[in-house]
Structures are given as C-alpha cells and as structure tokens.
Amino acid sequence: HKSREGWHWTPDTGLQAGIPSIAVIEPSQLIRNSKDIFDVIVIGAGYTGLTAARDTSTTGLKTLLLEGRDRIGGRTWSSEIDGYPYEMGGTWVHWFQPHVYRELSRYGMKDHLVHSTDYTKKHNFFTLRTSAGARNMSHEEEDELFARAVGKFVNVDGDFGKTVMPFPFSAYSNEDVFKYANLSVADRIAQISHDLSSDERHAVEAFVLLCSGGTTENSAFLDFLRWWAAANYDYKTLLDTIIVFKLKCGQSGFAKRFFEEALASGNLSYSFSNPVAHIDSSKGLVQMRTKDGQYFSAKKVICTAPLNVLEEIEFNPPLDRAKREAASLKHVNQCVKVHAEIRDPEMRSWSGVTYPDNKLVIGVADGTTPAGKTHCVFFGCDANHMHADEDIDQTLQAIQEFAPMEIDRLVFHNWSKDEFAKGAWVWYRPGMEVQYLEALRKRQGPVLFANSDWAAGGWRSFIDGAIQSGTEAALTVRQELMPILRTSRL
Ligand code: FAD
CATH class of the missing domain: 3.50.50.60 (FAD/NAD(P)-binding domain)
Structure with missing residues (x-):
C-alpha cells in the first residue's frame, strides 16, 4: 500500500x-x-x-x-523500499525505556532488535567539519570529544546532574531543578564557554541540536537534562538509548x-x-x-x-x-531527517558532523540495504532549516558537505509541513x-x-x-x- x-x-x-x-x-x-x-x-x-x-x-x-x-x-512510521525499512520518524528503542520494552516483550519481539552501528568496514571513522575545515578521527576519539563536551554541558551541580535531577521519572523531586527552568541551550553554552575548546563547542551544540531540533536560543536546557538523567547520566548510554537499537521489521x-x-x-x-x-x-x-x-x-x-x-x-x-x-506557543522541534542510499558499502562504518555552516548537522551510517549499499541517515534542525522536498539539489549538496558520496536514493518525510504534526x-x-x-x-x-x-x-x-x-x-x-x-x- x-x-x-x-x-x-x-x-x-x-x-x-x-x-x-x-x-x-x-x-x-x-x-x-x-x-x-x-x-x-x-x-x-x-x-x-x-x-x-x-x-x-x-x-x-x-x-x-x-x-x-x-x-x-x-x-x-516506516517505508519498505526494495526490501529495506526506512524510518520516517521514531526509530530507536532501548530496554531502558520501560513502556516500549514491555510492549516489545509482550509481542514476542525480543529478537527483533538490530544495531545501527557497525564498525567493521573500511571507512571506519568520524568526520568533523566546522568553519575551520574538515578532519577525520576515530570513533573512540569522537566519543571522547562528545562525552567531554556533553559532560561539561550537563554538569550544573558538580555531580553531572545527579543531584538536581536524581529521579528522571520524577524530574522535579529536587526543587533546585527549577533554577534551570528558564535556561536555554544558548544560555548554558554561554555559562561554560570559557571551558570549551572550539571542537567541544561545535560538538556539544551539534549534539544538543540533534536532540532538540530547534535552535540553541529557543531550545530548553531542561529537556536535555531529563534525557541525560533517563540515560543514567552517561554519554554512551544516551547514545545507546537514542540512536543505536532499531527494529528489523521497521x-x-x-x-x-x-x-x-x-x-x-x-x-x-x-x-x-x-x-x-x-x-x-x-x-x-x-x-x-x-x-x-x-x-x-x-x-x-x-x-x-x-x-x-x-x-x-x-x-x-x-x-x-x-x-x-x-x-x-508550540514546541520548537523542526527536525529534518533524510535517508540516503549510498553506493559505497564501506561507508557502513562512517559518521559525521558538519556544523554550523551546513543545512544538515549530523550523519550516521544506519544499515546495509539488500543491494549491498550503505544506508545513511542525516539530521538537520531549525537553525539553518531546510525543506528537503523543495530543493533536491540543495538536499544532495548538504549530504555531500559531509564527504563525497554517490547517492542512489533519498527517502524522507517533511515533518515541518505535516498538517497533523x-x-x-x-x-x-x-x-x-x-x-x-x-x-x-x-x-x-x-x-x-x-x-x-x-x-x-x-x-x-x-x-x-x-x-x-x-x-x-x-x-x-x-x-x-x-x-x-x-x-x-x-
Ligand atoms: P503522534 O505520533 O503525533 O500521534 C498523534 C496522531 O494524531 C497522529 O497520527 C495524527 O495524524 C493524529 N491527529 C492529529 N490531529 C488530528 C485530528 N484533528 N483528527 C484526527 N487525527 C489527528 N522516538 C523514539 O522513541 N525514538 C526515536 O528514534 C525517535 N525519533 C524520531 C524522529 C523523528 C523525525 C520524529 C518526528 C519523531 C521521533 N521520535 C522518536 C518521537 C516519536 O516518534 C514520538 O514521540 C511518538 O511517535 C509520538 O506518538 P504520539 O502518539 O504521542 O503522537
């Protein structure tokens, strides 16, 4: 259908x-x-x-x-194209998410999870492109950079958020958390900017914008603190819970x-x-x-x-x-999510960030299609927003900004123009x-x-x-x- x-x-x-x-x-x-x-x-x-x-x-x-x-x-929702499910919206799940996991278990789907990451192929690196230029680093270096930068961002209490938000499912249990109620992401970056290297600043802004889909000015800090707390105050666990495990059936x-x-x-x-x-x-x-x-x-x-x-x-x-x-007032998330089928199977181990000059901010390899090609998914946000359907050349160009790629297919849903969302x-x-x-x-x-x-x-x-x-x-x-x-x- x-x-x-x-x-x-x-x-x-x-x-x-x-x-x-x-x-x-x-x-x-x-x-x-x-x-x-x-x-x-x-x-x-x-x-x-x-x-x-x-x-x-x-x-x-x-x-x-x-x-x-x-x-x-x-x-x-997902679209099956040539035997492969592309996720238009919600994708990743984790057993730390009690309600969704209860349903996966109830429907006998414990064996349906697959990994988005696969670090066994040739292009096994992360590309960081900022205004200062582009360079590649290992995924270990990538994780260290992001963990360090995000750690500084959430460390409002000297305890990486654990004191102000000890119970993520009861986020206001410590009233001190209200001190951060009006804080924007940009405000928080300003508070720690003296302590951020240029790479760390690009990394934390790109990562938080991936999460908020807004701009640093209009996105609340508090939402991020709750995600962080729910993911056990740990960057790798946060990645695991938001962008690693998906369903093979879509x-x-x-x-x-x-x-x-x-x-x-x-x-x-x-x-x-x-x-x-x-x-x-x-x-x-x-x-x-x-x-x-x-x-x-x-x-x-x-x-x-x-x-x-x-x-x-x-x-x-x-x-x-x-x-x-x-x-x-509305919430701020105008995430742009674009799937690309890339001809080179060795791209399966790649990821990248292009920030702040590109229309897409983060790209990650997400699977191998039945044709043996790499499926990559790219995210943009309200800062430097684009409507992927309005100008396909611009969309293709935004992907090429990460690294030269032969793009055989794009699949996406424009959530900003969606009349029901x-x-x-x-x-x-x-x-x-x-x-x-x-x-x-x-x-x-x-x-x-x-x-x-x-x-x-x-x-x-x-x-x-x-x-x-x-x-x-x-x-x-x-x-x-x-x-x-x-x-x-x-
Ligand atoms: P919705 O899914 O919005 O459902 C509301 C329904 O109401 C819609 O079907 C809509 O058409 C209908 N509706 C609205 N108005 C009317 C009307 N007047 N009459 C009749 N029907 C109406 N979550 C994750 O857990 N993991 C992820 O990886 C993840 N990634 C995401 C990526 C993207 C790009 C997007 C958009 C979302 C992502 N999410 C993710 C979030 C997740 O998709 C949502 O939180 C969840 O699907 C919301 O479900 P809901 O039923 O509350 O709202």
Missing part, C-alpha cells in the same frame, strides 16, 4: 510524493454498530492512540479510532501489532483520512464532527493530537487558557515545560488529553512516552466505565 505521505527520490525517477508502507490501513473505514454510541473515541492512531484504543477495546469497551492520515503510527511492523490486537477484539471501529474538526463536550455525551461532516458520539474521548496541532481542533467548551497558550518530537522552549506541562495533561470533563508531548515519564518525547500516556488514559477510561476495574492508585 502506498501512503500519500513521504518523499522518494532517485536519479532516474526524480522526486516523487508518497511512499509504500504497511502502516496504510485499507479499507480506510470500518464502523461497527454505526447507530450506537461509542464508549470511547480515540483521536489519533500514533503510539499513544494505538495503545489507548487497544487497551480499551480489548477490555470490552466499544472504541472508535479516528485518524486524519491514511495510516497508523503518527510521527513513527516501526510500522511493531505499530501494526497494536492495531491488529485491537481489531481482533471485535470492539474496534476506525476511520482513517478522517480528521476531527470539532469536539463538543458541553452536554452529557461528547459529540464529534469530522472535517468531512461526519458525526460520532461517545461517553469519553481520548484526544492524542500533538501540541503543535492541538489548536486545529475546535473545542466546546473551549480549551482552558493554559492549554491554548501552550498550543499557540507541524514538527517532530516535543522539545519545549525555555520556561514552557514548568509553566504548561501539568495543564497540558489535565482532562476537561469527559475529554482526556494524552500524548508523548506531555507524558509524565522520563522518556517524554519518545515512543516510550507515547505508550505510557496511552496506557494511562485508557486505564482512567476503563476504571470510569467499568466499575469492576476501579482500584485506587497508590
């Missing part, structure tokens, strides 16, 4: 819109008992919505899943398991390519109108629309003031998290708000946070609609 989303380029075909994916759902609509009132409507079929819809439908609640796209997965193979389990319950109805426009919870039941003018009602709603598009849905009564403010994973502006996080999590009567963007755990912004958030929302709904499940939470 081909999704209307995503882009594919080869020298022969040129740029084409739409890529194949097992995430596309056909038929696009299945409404069981159309006259009935649903127990719960879940808006959005990303990991939050898929988890919520699975957990409500499998416990016997009549569930309707409404999704604007033609596919499941939201900001996480993320859509994982997401599909949630959807199929929900479907098998016999309680799931769904409608894809059917964006929700209006939610009215002013009367007893929640009434929903889609953009196409279809009406649905339910006792409860779990809305999983992400922060940057929350204001596209009209609510009656309106969203509370704090939610509206946060939704209009308007950005990548959440990264707050300075001050925003502390001011709005609680408000974003608050329900409004029968309407619950769940998303990785405001998940309660240490892995907010990750697939793990989405699964956590969907699990919690479904549990609340189940406890309210199925009194037998009403247990008190300690």
Whole structure:
C-alpha cells in the first residue's frame, strides 16, 4: 500500500510524493454498530492512540479510532523500499525505556532488535567539519570529544546532574531543578564557554541540536537534562538509548501489532483520512464532527493530537487558557531527517558532523540495504532549516558537505509541513515545560488529553512516552466505565 505521505527520490525517477508502507490501513473505514454510541473515541492512531484504543477495546469497551492520515503510527512510521525499512520518524528503542520494552516483550519481539552501528568496514571513522575545515578521527576519539563536551554541558551541580535531577521519572523531586527552568541551550553554552575548546563547542551544540531540533536560543536546557538523567547520566548510554537499537521489521511492523490486537477484539471501529474538526463536550455525551461532516458520539474521548496541532481542533467548551497558550506557543522541534542510499558499502562504518555552516548537522551510517549499499541517515534542525522536498539539489549538496558520496536514493518525510504534526518530537522552549506541562495533561470533563508531548515519564518525547500516556488514559477510561476495574492508585 502506498501512503500519500513521504518523499522518494532517485536519479532516474526524480522526486516523487508518497511512499509504500504497511502502516496504510485499507479499507480506510470500518464502523461497527454505526447507530450506537461509542464508549470511547480515540483521536489519533500514533503510539499513544494505538495503545489507548487497544487497551480499551480489548477490555470490552466499544472504541472508535479516528485518524486524519491514511495510516497508523503518527510521527513513527516506516517505508519498505526494495526490501529495506526506512524510518520516517521514531526509530530507536532501548530496554531502558520501560513502556516500549514491555510492549516489545509482550509481542514476542525480543529478537527483533538490530544495531545501527557497525564498525567493521573500511571507512571506519568520524568526520568533523566546522568553519575551520574538515578532519577525520576515530570513533573512540569522537566519543571522547562528545562525552567531554556533553559532560561539561550537563554538569550544573558538580555531580553531572545527579543531584538536581536524581529521579528522571520524577524530574522535579529536587526543587533546585527549577533554577534551570528558564535556561536555554544558548544560555548554558554561554555559562561554560570559557571551558570549551572550539571542537567541544561545535560538538556539544551539534549534539544538543540533534536532540532538540530547534535552535540553541529557543531550545530548553531542561529537556536535555531529563534525557541525560533517563540515560543514567552517561554519554554512551544516551547514545545507546537514542540512536543505536532499531527494529528489523521497521516501526510500522511493531505499530501494526497494536492495531491488529485491537481489531481482533471485535470492539474496534476506525476511520482513517478522517480528521476531527470539532469536539463538543458541553452536554452529557461528547459529540464529534469530522472535517468531512461526519458525526460520532461517545461517553469519553481520548484526544492524542500533538501540541503543535492541538489548536486545529475546535473545542466546546473551549480549551482552558493554559492549554491554548501552550498550543499557540508550540514546541520548537523542526527536525529534518533524510535517508540516503549510498553506493559505497564501506561507508557502513562512517559518521559525521558538519556544523554550523551546513543545512544538515549530523550523519550516521544506519544499515546495509539488500543491494549491498550503505544506508545513511542525516539530521538537520531549525537553525539553518531546510525543506528537503523543495530543493533536491540543495538536499544532495548538504549530504555531500559531509564527504563525497554517490547517492542512489533519498527517502524522507517533511515533518515541518505535516498538517497533523507541524514538527517532530516535543522539545519545549525555555520556561514552557514548568509553566504548561501539568495543564497540558489535565482532562476537561469527559475529554482526556494524552500524548508523548506531555507524558509524565522520563522518556517524554519518545515512543516510550507515547505508550505510557496511552496506557494511562485508557486505564482512567476503563476504571470510569467499568466499575469492576476501579482500584485506587497508590
Ligand atoms: P503522534 O505520533 O503525533 O500521534 C498523534 C496522531 O494524531 C497522529 O497520527 C495524527 O495524524 C493524529 N491527529 C492529529 N490531529 C488530528 C485530528 N484533528 N483528527 C484526527 N487525527 C489527528 N522516538 C523514539 O522513541 N525514538 C526515536 O528514534 C525517535 N525519533 C524520531 C524522529 C523523528 C523525525 C520524529 C518526528 C519523531 C521521533 N521520535 C522518536 C518521537 C516519536 O516518534 C514520538 O514521540 C511518538 O511517535 C509520538 O506518538 P504520539 O502518539 O504521542 O503522537
């Protein structure tokens, strides 16, 4: 099945819109008992919505899943091209991420993890290109440089963050952490700039921008501190948790398991390519109108629309003031992610940074395609942002800036222009998290708000946070609609 989303380029075909994916759902609509009132409507079929819809439908609640796209997965989906899965969004997982690993284990997928890194091929080095020029170094030297620079960045308490954030899943347990609430990445760099060599400064800025997808000025320091804490205050563990282990079946193979389990319950109805426009919870039941003018009602709603598009849905009564403010401020992540199939198989062991003059900041070899070529993935951010689809020559040029490469294919999704995301994973502006996080999590009567963007755990912004958030929302709904499940939470 081909999704209307995503882009594919080869020298022969040129740029084409739409890529194949097992995430596309056909038929696009299945409404069981159309006259009935649903127990719960879940808006959005990303990991939050898929988890919520699975957990409500499998416990016997009549569930309707409404999704604007033609596919499941939201900001996480893969496209299988010539037998190889390219990840358009969320990719890497780790057993340190409790919610995602519980699901991998539950679906019998412990043997599905593969390594993105392979340091056995000829081009086994890291390229650093800064304004001062380019040079190669070993991966050991690369790790030492980044570990040193990132260590200085997070060392706000002389204890590498362990004192100010001892519990990443309870990030405010030490109130001292609020001292950093308004700090931007640029502010933090300024505090330590006397202690950074030129290489260290380029390394830490490039690395943090890879994580935030924003600019150093608009990205909060606090989000980084939480990632760092969740990864056990250690640079190598942080790499392992965010960019090393992926699924050989592609993320859509994982997401599909949630959807199929929900479907098998016999309680799931769904409608894809059917964006929700209006939610009215002013009367007893929640009434929903889609953009196409279809009406649905339910006792409860779990809305999983992400922060940057929350204001596209009209609510009656309106969203509370704090939610509206946060939704209009938006998070900053405008990550650009571009996959390239490179002819030379020896590039499999390469990685590089080009900063600050290039449109793409970080590139890493990520796999070998069935054709025996190297799959590399490149990341850019809001600083020096580009729309990869608008100017393919510019995109190819940005890749060539890392090192000369013969590029046989590009595959990507433009998250900035995506009408159902308007950005990548959440990264707050300075001050925003502390001011709005609680408000974003608050329900409004029968309407619950769940998303990785405001998940309660240490892995907010990750697939793990989405699964956590969907699990919690479904549990609340189940406890309210199925009194037998009403247990008190300690
Ligand atoms: P979403 O996936 O955004 O799901 C929300 C759904 O709601 C979407 O399907 C959307 O179409 C739908 N929707 C929105 N508005 C409406 C409407 N009005 N009507 C109907 N439907 C609507 N995480 C990791 O763990 N590891 C990674 O390596 C990683 N890398 C990433 C790389 C990129 C480029 C991106 C973009 C994200 C990455 N993430 C990663 C983050 C991860 O993908 C997200 O945190 C997670 O997928 C969010 O899931 P969600 O269900 O909370 O939100």
